[in-house]
Amino acid sequence: MTELIERSGKATHQETRAHNSRLVLSTIYDRGPISRADVARLTGLTRTTVSDVVGELIRDGLAREIGRGPSTGGKAPILLEVTDDARHLVGLDLGEKAFRGAIVDLRGEVVSAIEVPVDDRDGDVAIDRVFRLVDRLLATTDRPILGIGIGTAGLIDTTVGTVLQAVNLDWRDVPLGALLRARTGLPVYVANDSQATALAEHVFGGPRTSNLIVVKVGEGIGAGLVLGGRLFQGDGFGAGEIGHMTVCPGGTLCRCGRLGCLETVASSRAIVASLAGTGIANLDEAVAALRAGDERVRAVVEAAGRELGLAVAWLVGTLNVERVLLVGSVAEFGEPWLAAVRETMQSSALALITQDTTVEIGRLHDDAVVLGASALLMTRELGLSLAGLPSEVAADVAEVPSAGVAAEASA
Amino acid sequence: MTELIERSGKATHQETRAHNSRLVLSTIYDRGPISRADVARLTGLTRTTVSDVVGELIRDGLAREIGRGPSTGGKAPILLEVTDDARHLVGLDLGEKAFRGAIVDLRGEVVSAIEVPVDDRDGDVAIDRVFRLVDRLLATTDRPILGIGIGTAGLIDTTVGTVLQAVNLDWRDVPLGALLRARTGLPVYVANDSQATALAEHVFGGPRTSNLIVVKVGEGIGAGLVLGGRLFQGDGFGAGEIGHMTVCPGGTLCRCGRLGCLETVASSRAIVASLAGTGIANLDEAVAALRAGDERVRAVVEAAGRELGLAVAWLVGTLNVERVLLVGSVAEFGEPWLAAVRETMQSSALALITQDTTVEIGRLHDDAVVLGASALLMTRELGLSLAGLPSEVAADVAEVPSAGVAAEASA
Numbered sequence: 001m002t003e004l005i006e007r008s009g010k011a012t013h014q015e016t017r018a019h020n021s022r023l024v025l026s027t028i029y030d031r032g033p034i035s036r037a038d039v040a041r042l043t044g045l046t047r048t049t050v051s052d053v054v055g056e057l058i059r060d061g062l063a064r065e066i067g068r069g070p071s072t073g074g075k076a077p078i079l080l081e082v083t084d085d086a087r088h089l090v091g092l093d094l095g096e097k098a099f100r101g102a103i104v105d106l107r108g109e110v111v112s113a114i115e116v117p118v119d120d121r122d123g124d125v126a127i128d129r130v131f132r133l134v135d136r137l138l139a140t141t142d143r144p145i146l147g148i149g150i151g152t153a154g155l156i157d158t159t160v161g162t163v164l165q166a167v168n169l170d171w172r173d174v175p176l177g178a179l180l181r182a183r184t185g186l187p188v189y190v191a192n193d194s195q196a197t198a199l200a201e202h203v204f205g206g207p208r209t210s211n212l213i214v215v216k217v218g219e220g221i222g223a224g225l226v227l228g229g230r231l232f233q234g235d236g237f238g239a240g241e242i243g244h245m246t247v248c249p250g251g252t253l254c255r256c257g258r259l260g261c262l263e264t265v266a267s268s269r270a271i272v273a274s275l276a277g278t279g280i281a282n283l284d285e286a287v288a289a290l291r292a293g294d295e296r297v298r299a300v301v302e303a304a305g306r307e308l309g310l311a312v313a314w315l316v317g318t319l320n321v322e323r324v325l326l327v328g329s330v331a332e333f334g335e336p337w338l339a340a341v342r343e344t345m346q347s348s349a350l351a352l353i354t355q356d357t358t359v360e361i362g363r364l365h366d367d368a369v370v371l372g373a374s375a376l377l378m379t380r381e382l383g384l385s386l387a388g389l390p391s392e393v394a395a396d397v398a399e400v401p402s403a404g405v406a407a408e409a410s411a
Numbered sequence: 412m413t414e415l416i417e418r419s420g421k422a423t424h425q426e427t428r429a430h431n432s433r434l435v436l437s438t439i440y441d442r443g444p445i446s447r448a449d450v451a452r453l454t455g456l457t458r459t460t461v462s463d464v465v466g467e468l469i470r471d472g473l474a475r476e477i478g479r480g481p482s483t484g485g486k487a488p489i490l491l492e493v494t495d496d497a498r499h500l501v502g503l504d505l506g507e508k509a510f511r512g513a514i515v516d517l518r519g520e521v522v523s524a525i526e527v528p529v530d531d532r533d534g535d536v537a538i539d540r541v542f543r544l545v546d547r548l549l550a551t552t553d554r555p556i557l558g559i560g561i562g563t564a565g566l567i568d569t570t571v572g573t574v575l576q577a578v579n580l581d582w583r584d585v586p587l588g589a590l591l592r593a594r595t596g597l598p599v600y601v602a603n604d605s606q607a608t609a610l611a612e613h614v615f616g617g618p619r620t621s622n623l624i625v626v627k628v629g630e631g632i633g634a635g636l637v638l639g640g641r642l643f644q645g646d647g648f649g650a651g652e653i654g655h656m657t658v659c660p661g662g663t664l665c666r667c668g669r670l671g672c673l674e675t676v677a678s679s680r681a682i683v684a685s686l687a688g689t690g691i692a693n694l695d696e697a698v699a700a701l702r703a704g705d706e707r708v709r710a711v712v713e714a715a716g717r718e719l720g721l722a723v724a725w726l727v728g729t730l731n732v733e734r735v736l737l738v739g740s741v742a743e744f745g746e747p748w749l750a751a752v753r754e755t756m757q758s759s760a761l762a763l764i765t766q767d768t769t770v771e772i773g774r775l776h777d778d779a780v781v782l783g784a785s786a787l788l789m790t791r792e793l794g795l796s797l798a799g800l801p802s803e804v805a806a807d808v809a810e811v812p813s814a815g816v817a818a819e820a821s822a
Contacts, residue, residue, distance in 0.1 A: 155761070155763050155764070164763060165761075165763055209646075210646070211645065211646055223729070225729075225730075227638060227639075227643060228638075228639065228641070228643065230639070232638060232639065232730070233731070234622065234730050234731025234732055235620075235621070235622055235731055235732055235733040235734075235767070236731050236733065236763070236764060236767060237731070238728075238731035238761065238763065238764045239729065239730050239731040240729065240731075241728060241731065241760075241761050241764060242725075242728055242729060244728070244760060244761040245724060245725060245728045245759065245760055246721065246724065246758070246759035246760070249721075249759075256761070258758070310657065310660075313656060313657065314656060314725045314729065315729060317649075317652060317653055317655070317656045318634070318636075318650065318651065318653060318725065318726060318729055318730075319636075319643075319645050319650050319729075320644070320645025320646055320647050320648070320649035320650040320651075320652065321645055321646055322645075322646040322647065323646075347657070347669070348656065348657035348660075349652075349655060349656055349657070350566070350576075350649065350652050350655040350667070352566050352575060352576055352647070352649065353566070353647060353649045353652060356646070356647060
């Protein structure tokens with residue numbers, strides 16, 4: 001409240017106008033086809049202000065008139081909707097085995113996609129690969145580009161787009177956002193890949209719940225937390241970085257340099273390492289062997305599932321979030337792994353908390369990170385209410401109306 | 412946003428009036444002494460509305476005029492402040508060794524307090540003890556009573572005030588809120604004691620940080636989470652219930668019926684049990700022995716601290732919250748225990764996350780739960796912006812202004 005008043009007291013006309021524009025666009029996006037009158041009713045703005053704003057949105061190509069709706073007595077109103085392909089976005093997923101990039105429209109539909117295999121871990125090569133991927137994607141569209149959204153493993157400072165630490169890409173303090181902004185002149189947002197996935201599953205993955213935990217299990221392990229309808233990133237953007245929690249004190253050496261991290265017992269690398277000597281050399285072969293009925297693989301996969309289940313129990317017990325989704329390459333093991341995760345989670349925290357908790361495989365598969373990064377970009381740049389993001393935008397939407405702009409009551 | 416619009420579209424004049432009243436009271440509470448003109452400026456309400464609302468608040472005794480402030484040119488403005496003892500609150504802490512009750516004013520000052528030792532675990536007796544404690548407290552004041560706020564261990568449904576499960580009080584599905592409302596006719600709010608403590612530390616305990624983790628360690632162990640400036644309770648109010656997380660699969664039998672819970676290795680009971688045969692029979696004796704230099708006690712306390720440190724590492728690694736407070740009877744061991752918690756926390760999660768995290772002993776000591784329960788009550792009943800509570804109130808404050816009450820811009 002105090003902050004609300006202090007900030008909103010300083011709202012300028014320009015801020016007010018930008019706020020109104022975002023509010024109107026967001027309302028048309030969520031509710032369209034919709035009339036100007038209904039936009040005014042829903043937003044509390046006057047008809048005049050709504051008409052002005054809609055005029056600008058139409059001039060910018062972001063909204064359009066699509067004919068008349070049913071009359072409610074008088075003249076039938078003209079209906080508005082957002083032009084879904086008025087802008088294109090570049091979404092990137094800097095994954096462990098491949099960099100995936102896509103052109104996405106304002107509705108989160110993938111227009112085109114390019115995947116580039118990654119088989120080395122050289123940091124400078126990785127940056128150059130990102131540049132070339134963006135160039136190739138931009139060449140595939142002639143629409144105005146809203147910006148670039150990127151999801152990547154590691155600890156990211158989302159405000160500036162700097163990768164503080166990404167073990168798998170050999171990056172440390174890489175200003176990826178600044179580099180790409182300088183190269184393309186476009187807005188760039190960078191987020192942790194598990195956080196981006198959580199956002200994507202929240203926005204595009206099915207019924208929206210207020211709280212959601214997504215755990216991504218591949219070569220690394222990370223979680224994304226949607227709490228109270230918003231992506232929660234913590235004080236240093238590292239919320240959900242559970243891969244390097246110590247679960248076996250004195251255990252196996254992790255690539256982070258410490259011993260017994262969760263990744264050493266539950267990641268794809270841990271599973272493949274446990275199969276040493278069996279002739280199974282990578283995850284794909286392990287998945288194939290499991291499907292063919294290999295009991296050794298099944299035992300290893302279930303053991304890894306139990307280790308992950310303990311971690312999921314910690315998340316669930318700590319947060320009492322009743323919807324958990326598992327994603328990432330290890331999820332390809334399917335049922336035996338999922339069952340092990342579920343059983344261990346259920347038996348490792350208070351029953352009153354775990355009994356209402358569901359653990360499922362995520363729905364978005366390959367596109368999750370790209371869509372999450374795109375959602376981040378759309379919300380930050382256009383104020384679309386795709387997800388309650390902890391952005392300035394999301395805050396503005398709630399705060400500005402009580403500003404010096406006369407939130408007045410006919411008391 | 413969608414919900415915001417749907418809800419606010421239905422805001423009635425009565426809701427608007429109640430909202431404005433809360434907004435004005437909250438502003439005077441936070442900023443007083445303050446003039447009507449400044450309240451109008453800060454809230455965005457008109458002078459007329461503010462004057463009407465202030466008139467009502469003065470008639471209700473909640474606010475008062477305290478003379479004229481400095482002139483800024485014209486006539487010096489009359490200043491307003493909240494009358495801190497206009498209402499009294501009953502705050503209760505149903506602790507493990509004692510039930511503590513206090514009369515608290517609107518500023519969180521304890522006016523009087525009563526403590527009743529508890530030496531049994533009979534559920535019906537406990538309820539009767541609560542009733543008598545409330546009666547005794549009410550007899551000590553002649554002020555209008557705002558209501559009753561209660562903090563107790565266990566899993567609580569805060570919306571109705573039902574204790575779903577409290578192992579230490581032998582309660583299961585006890586409608587404590589309803590029972591007390593029926594008996595006293597007063598509003599009653601019940602919250603988990605660790606959650607109440609987190610709220611109290613957030614509101615009254617020092618510099619407010621957006622995120623805060625409080626871990627309460629006594630006979631039981633629980634955490635309270637303030638995330639994004641609000642108490643986070645999860646989907647089933649059980650956020651922070653970490654005491655029954657499995658940390659030693661197949662370990663010691665816990666009073667919850669499962670094996671190897673955190674409470675079996677890090678609670679006061681665990682510490683006392685580890686000292687069996689030393690002649691030390693309870694926590695107070697253990698604290699005294701440690702202070703007298705008993706190395707056996709020191710070793711046991713440090714081991715318990717390391718176990719707790721792993722749990723704190725999970726909380727910190729999961730949430731990336733940089734301010735952690737430890738409270739409860741075990742915190743009386745002080746430095747050797749705290750050092751063990753800190754060291755284990757630091758070494759058990761990603762360094763980039765733990766390096767900026769501080770772990771301290773909480774500041775409020777005995778009054779924390781009482782104050783947290785009072786803060787809950789004040790926010791819910793009066794809309795005071797004591798803490799970002801996940802209440803209807805807190806939501807209203809942010810939402811109603813964009814209602815059909817014309818949040819209009821001079822665009």
